[in-house]
Amino acid sequence: MKRLLTLNRHLTERIGFTAITLLAMVTVLPIVGTIIYILIQGAPAISLEFLTGFPRNGMREGGIFPAIIGTLYLALGTSIFSVPLGIAAAIYLSEYASDTPLTRTIRIAIINLAGIPSVVYGLFGLGLFVLFLNFGTSILAASLTLSIMTLPVIISTAEEALRAVPQSFRTVSISLGATRWQTIRRIVLKEALPGILTGVILGLERAVGETAPILFTGAAFFLPKLPGSPFDATMALPYHLFVISTQVPEMPIQIQYGTALVLLAFVLTMNLIATVIRSRARARRQW
């Protein structure tokens, strides 16, 4: 009887572990499958003309060059605003702020920024940047909107990286006559750089893939030429994929998969870079 019980317990454990493992596989395998599938379906569409040409014949032929460039512009614009602001805010939280009600309010605000639906960011961008500040539907308005959306990602990863720098470095630096800012600039930032960079890339990765926030702030359905200034609207990869997969009838499937592949390549590359930076920094770290 007793033996049966132990046997039973171990059987339960075996079954339980198998079930959990299966659950994990059900979660993960589709991700791998999706990526491989898009790779296979999209690869034939990729050509020099596809990557560097303009769309023709109602986007049913030609390339996606303006969408690629537009996405690059948006990523650049977003980083101009969100990177300095995000890092500075992280420095404030990690190096200056003590545990006061104000600091707690800031943290709650960051958590909430992270949780606001992307389409609500779009509404906000429309209300503030496009209409109130009169930037129009433009790269500027879209970048600013995306910046605020990526801010919480950058702040929280950068803060974590800053906090990981040993306190003793700060104490020693101060004891040698450094000011607080000198300590941050010469020691803390330098050591936290890989972690901060990871956060920045992950934040921009999110910005690059988003559609809803740029829908009414800067995205254009189709443009015959590249945007000439930050006040022009732009095509962008995710919006372009949305357009050609839902709004254009008789769209050749290959171009759709090709566009999805290019967008995916953007995101995967950024993700890979972030992962590599993080693991290399971890390996090299001496403290």
Add this chain to the structure above:
Amino acid sequence: MEKSLNWREFIITRAIKASGYSAIVFVALIFFFLIREGAPTLGEVDLSTLLNVRWYPIEDMFGILPLITGSLVVTIGAMLIAFPLGIGTAVYIAEIAPRWMREILKPLVELLGGLPSVVLGFLGILLVSPFLRVFLDLPTGLTAFTGSLLLGGIAVPTIVSVAEDALDAVPRAYREGAWALGATRWQTIWRVTLPAAKSGVLTAVMLGIGRAIGETMTVMMVTGNAPVLAIKLGSLFSPVRTMTATIAAEMGEVANGSVHYHTLFFIGMVLFLISLGVNIAASSVVFRAKKRAERILS
């Protein structure tokens, strides 16, 4: 030289502090602009119209109930899928998987979190919905369930990462204590580790809900966009339309300052308040748990 250094230090410190407060400013600004553009609705549209079951803006019918129920149905469906998958994966990564497997799985789940929602929507249109139409024998594959399935995938990474952190934070001594009493690893997971990480798991689920209810592109592309009141059991397998999709689909075509425009902002305000509620609730769970842990440890 010392003087100029002091000046620079002073200015930089000021700038850093100002940046620190920026998050509060932005949340306030967002709320302000949503109210500014959304509140007029309450004066322009009768409350009885607003709380009606017909959303048909061309004929001035602004009933937001079908949109709210649409969002609810899709989100509930998504959570039914994401909860077991997310918690299961978190348990697997934190408690069962060998080290090398963990090193592979964590970045993969993170990657899923980074996949653009428009790519998922695209695959939903081309693969998932045709499959579901045939497999479940439905008139159309673009249903609430299709949305739930994909949204589940979007909510999973959030749930996994938060829940896994919570499981990781359970002191090793708890587990060792249970093993020493003769519990199997399986019993330890269910009776000790998961209960100890309860508040973190709860937070994970709440944040997952927040993520699902706010998702826009995927649901807009695959749920069929029919503003029908979704309260019947079969609603899950018929087309619906969510609040987010409505804003995304219609905002581009309305005249600025029109009633329709204000109402879309009003919906945005509702979404904002929902996400605010979910996030504050989630962080207060964490806060309370931290307090309790401090009490126990001291």
Add this chain to the structure above:
Amino acid sequence: MNKIIIESLSLQYSDGTESLRDVSLDIRQNAVTVLFGPAGGGKSTLLRCLNRLNDLTEVKSSAGRILIDGENILDPQIDVIALRRKVGMVFARPVPLPMSIRENIIYGLELAGEKRRAKLDEAVERSLKLAALWDEVKDRLDAPAIALSGGQQQRVCLARVLALQPEIILLDEPTSGLDPISTGKVEAALQELKKDYTIVLVPHSVQQAGRTADYAAFFLQGELVEYGEGKSIFTAPKEKKTEDYITGRFG
């Protein structure tokens, strides 16, 4: 001559831990003054007051004065940066900054605005020699400081302080992580250094206190129990508590 005059100094941390109660003490120039006693007695706290490092910690209340060369350094108006250059500190655990040996040594000087290569080179050699490390590292000044042994790292930390040519050197259990040979080297360096500097040392053992002290102060639970010449304290303490501690009845 008295370099540092501490007048009824009291201090309490916000979290209610280690504190000082009404401590008055005169510290002589060109001598090694040892602050010893059981843990939590306030020795480190006092040390960290002398270069205002306590500014980084949350202090609930403080009272009293500390005069260095006649100037009250607890005055909020004083130039804290200049004070910290004048009062250097070596910590219990060697903390080489994440950079090369050379960069570690010149870190403080560069912060002070020194850019001339010759001056910096000279400072590196001089301070490493003073810390009895020059011969061991002169061929690899550009190697990361973290690659050195614990004893060498601690001497880099000492040299880093010396490079600034301070007047006072504070050492907080500087040999607690070191082997006896390295400890001996550091102690020997101190005996050399006291000719030019005022040294305040929190030793990591009573034995070390006895070996190094010109003057010694015994601290117990935030209060100064006894203060006097090292020889007399360790051979004929006046206070019962001091004697009990030295002879190992508690501690």
